[in-house]
Amino acid sequence: MRRLVPLLIFVVVLGFIAVRLVKMEKGDMPNDIKTVMLDRQAPEFSLPPLLETKPGLATADLAGKVTLVNFFASWCVPCRSEHPLLARLKGRVNLVGIDYKNEPADARNWLAGLGDPYDAIAVDRDGRTAIDFGVYGVPESYLIDRQGRIRYAWKKPFTPEEIQTVLLPLVAELNK
Amino acid sequence: MRWLALALALIALPALAVQPDEMLKDPKLEARAREISKDLRCLVCQNQSIDDSDADLARDLRVLLRQRLVAGDSDRQAKQFLVERYGDYVLLRPPFNAETLVLWLGPLAFLLIGGFAAFSLYRRKPASEVKALTPEEQAKLERFL
Numbered sequence: 001m002r003r004l005v006p007l008l009i010f011v012v013v014l015g016f017i018a019v020r021l022v023k024m025e026k027g028d029m030p031n032d033i034k035t036v037m038l039d040r041q042a043p044e045f046s047l048p049p050l051l052e053t054k055p056g057l058a059t060a061d062l063a064g065k066v067t068l069v070n071f072f073a074s075w076c077v078p079c080r081s082e083h084p085l086l087a088r089l090k091g092r093v094n095l096v097g098i099d100y101k102n103e104p105a106d107a108r109n110w111l112a113g114l115g116d117p118y119d120a121i122a123v124d125r126d127g128r129t130a131i132d133f134g135v136y137g138v139p140e141s142y143l144i145d146r147q148g149r150i151r152y153a154w155k156k157p158f159t160p161e162e163i164q165t166v167l168l169p170l171v172a173e174l175n176k
Numbered sequence: 177m178r179w180l181a182l183a184l185a186l187i188a189l190p191a192l193a194v195q196p197d198e199m200l201k202d203p204k205l206e207a208r209a210r211e212i213s214k215d216l217r218c219l220v221c222q223n224q225s226i227d228d229s230d231a232d233l234a235r236d237l238r239v240l241l242r243q244r245l246v247a248g249d250s251d252r253q254a255k256q257f258l259v260e261r262y263g264d265y266v267l268l269r270p271p272f273n274a275e276t277l278v279l280w281l282g283p284l285a286f287l288l289i290g291g292f293a294a295f296s297l298y299r300r301k302p303a304s305e306v307k308a309l310t311p312e313e314q315a316k317l318e319r320f321l
Contacts, residue, residue, distance in 0.1 A: 033219060033262065033263070034265075036260070036261070036262065126236070127233075128236075128240075131236065131237070131261060132261060136219035136220060136262070137219075137220065
C-alpha cells in the first residue's frame with residue numbers, strides 16, 4: 001500500500017495534465033483572457049461611420065435590438081478567416097463592425113474586396129472604445145441585448161460550430 | 177576603432193518601451209506612471225508589464241494611464257480603471273480573494289504537507305545508533321593516524 005502512494009500522486013498529476021490538454025484540444029487555451037464585461041451595460045461611446053452609405057455607432061443605437069458588435073481591422077489576418085462566417089449572420093442579428101485602429105481607406109478597400117456583411121460600421125481610430133470593451137486583440141465580438149447589456153463575448157475568430165451551437169441560439173433567446 | 181565600438185557598447189542604455197513622446201512633463205507624475213505600469217500586465221504578451229512591452233495595446237494603455245493620472249486619479253483608481261475592463265488578470269500581482277485562494281495558500285499548504293511527511297518519516301526511523309569500532313577497525317584507524 002505504502003508503495004502505491006507515489007504512483008497515486010503521479011496518476012493525479014497526470015489527470016490534471018490530461019484534463020488541461022483535452023480542454024486545449026477543444027480550443028480553450030490557457031492564455032485566453034476571460035471577459036469581465038458580461039451582464040454589464042455596454043460602455044458609453046459614439047463613433048463616426050466608416051462609409052457614407054452606412055451609419056456609425058453610438059451606445060444609444062443599441063437600445064431595442066439584439067446587436068453583435070464585431071471588432072475588426074484590415075491588418076488583422078485572423079479577421080480574414082472569420083469574415084465569410086459573418087456573412088452568414090446577415091439578417092439574423094443586427095451586425096455592427098467596429099474598425100479598430102485602422103486607416104479608414106484600408107478598411108474600405110478590405111470590405112470592397114471581401115464583401116461587407118455589416119449593418120453599420122463605426123471607426124475606432126485610437127482604439128479607446130475597444131479598451132472600454134476590454135478588447136485585447138482583433139477580432140473580438142460582443143452580443144448586446146435589447147437593454148444594452150453585454151450578454152456574450154467571443155474573444156477570438158468565430159468558428160462555424162460556435163456560431164451554430166452558441167451564438168445563434170443565444171440570439172434567438174434574447175429576441176424572445 | 178575597436179576601442180570606440182567598445183566604449184559605445186559600454187555606455188549603451190537599455191532600450192525602453194516607453195517612448196519619449198508618451199512621457200509626461202511633470203517628472204513626479206511620470207515616475208508614478210512608470211511605477212504603476214510596472215504592475216500592469218500587457219494583455220498581448222501576457223508575461224510582460226505594459227512598461228516593458230512594445231505591443232501597440234501596451235502603448236495605448238500607457239498613454240491612457242497617464243491621462244488618468246493627469247485627470248487626478250489616485251494610483252489605486254487608475255489601476256481599478258483597467259481592472260474594470262480587463263479583470264484582475266491585468267494586475268501582475270494578483271489580489272488575495274476567493275479566486276486566488278489556491279494560488280496564495282497553495283505553496284503554504286504544500287510546505288505543511290511536505291513538512292508533515294518529512295517529520296513523520298524521520299520520527300519513525302530514529303537515526304541508527306552509532307556502534308563502537310570493532311578492535312580490527314580500531315587497529316586500522318590507528319595505523320592511518
